[in-house]
Amino acid sequence: GEDVEQSLFLSVREGDSSVINCTYTDSSSTYLYWYKQEPGAGLQLLTYIFSNMDMKQDQRLTVLLNKKDKHLSLRIADTQTGDSAIYFCAEIPGGTSYGKLTFGQGTILTVHP
Amino acid sequence: DTAVSQTPKYLVTQMGNDKSIKCEQNLGHDTMYWYKQDSKKFLKIMFSYNNKELIINETVPNRFSPKSPDKAHLNLHINSLELGDSAVYFCASALQGASSYNEQFFGPGTRLTVL
Numbered sequence: 280g281e282d283v284e285q286s287l288f289l290s291v292r293e294g295d296s297s298v299i300n301c302t303y304t305d306s307s308s309t310y311l312y313w314y315k316q317e318p319g320a321g322l323q324l325l326t327y328i329f330s331n332m333d334m335k336q337d338q339r340l341t342v343l344l345n346k347k348d349k350h351l352s353l354r355i356a357d358t359q360t361g362d363s364a365i366y367f368c369a370e371i372p373g374g375t376s377y378g379k380l381t382f383g384q385g386t387i388l389t390v391h392p
Numbered sequence: 393d394t395a396v397s398q399t400p401k402y403l404v405t406q407m408g409n410d411k412s413i414k415c416e417q418n419l420g421h422d423t424m425y426w427y428k429q430d431s432k433k434f435l436k437i438m439f440s441y442n443n444k445e446l447i448i449n450e451t452v453p454n455r456f457s458p459k460s461p462d463k464a465h466l467n468l469h470i471n472s473l474e475l476g477d478s479a480v481y482f483c484a485s486a487l488q489g490a491s492s493y494n495e496q497f498f499g500p501g502t503r504l505t506v507l
Contacts, residue, residue: 310493321396321482321498322435331492365433371494376493377423377447378486381436 285368285383292391297358299366299386301351307373311344313353316365318383325366326353355388365389395419396499404505405473413471413502415483423447424466425484426434426458435482441466442488473506477501480504 283303289296303311309330313324328335328342328351334340341354355362368383396417405411417424424449426438440448441460455471470477483499 310492316433319500321500322484323498324495324497327493327495337485369434377440377442377488378496379437379440379448382497383438385433385435387433 283368283370283381283383285366285386287384287388288389290389290391291358293358293360295307295358297353297355297362297388299353299355299368299388301353301368301369301383303349303351303370303383305370305372305381306346306349308370309373310371311351312369312380313340313342314367314369314382316367317362322367327386358388358390360390360392363388396483396497398481398499398502400502401500402503402505404507406506406507407473407475408454409473410469410471411473411504412467413481413483413504415466415468415499417464417483417485417499419497421442421485421487421497422463422495423486423488424460424463426433426466426468427482427484427487427498429480429482429501437490439466466473470504473504477482478504 285301312327313325315325339356343352365385367385369380423442425440429435439458444460457469460466480501484496486496
């Protein structure tokens with residue numbers, strides 16, 4: 280299957296950490312992605328992780344991958360009001376080419392001052 | 393210096409009409425995509441072209457017809473518009489082989505409202 284699932288909403292206070300979770304079903308995906316969509320805008324690649332890695336850190340972002348459970352998470356440290364957006368988990372299922380991205384439903388992150 | 397641009401940004405039209413959305417990228421990419429985002433923010437791929445050839449064609453009604461006149465452009469024509477076509481349509485582009493992780497660059501979206 281090609282289903283990617285995420286929780287729909289997350290609300291945090293400025294300065295706290297945010298953790299957005301995702302589960303996927305295709306274990307042959309080579310890369311898993313996090314895209315960010317700000318209000319009224321298109322998507323932007325935030326970070327990605329190669330499937331043979333457990334963790335990737337990029338400044339305030341930490342991606343954790345548990346291949347056994349097919350679970351992916353994105354942690355944003357010191358969350359700022361500018362981080363308020365929709366975050367999409369995505370994969371390119373194995374056996375597909377040319378970047379056929381399959382997205383989760385998106386998690387709406389709201390950051391309160 | 394817009395990377396992926398779409399026109400129009402907003403499109404309001406009556407049921408039964410035919411309309412087109414245009415997309416252009418100036419990134420030198422060889423692959424372009426159309427995605428549909430529904431009212432619940434769910435995103436799904438519709439079509440993809442690589443070097444002007446159709447390579448991804450998901451299950452969409454044949455009222456939707458993509459056209460790629462050259463590598464930098466991918467247009468979407470929709471015939472006999474229906475209420476359910478109301479959505480935000482995103483164009484994206486990528487360069488195959490440029491990176492192992494295949495980053496796609498998205499346009500700002502076209503919000504289509506069918507009345």
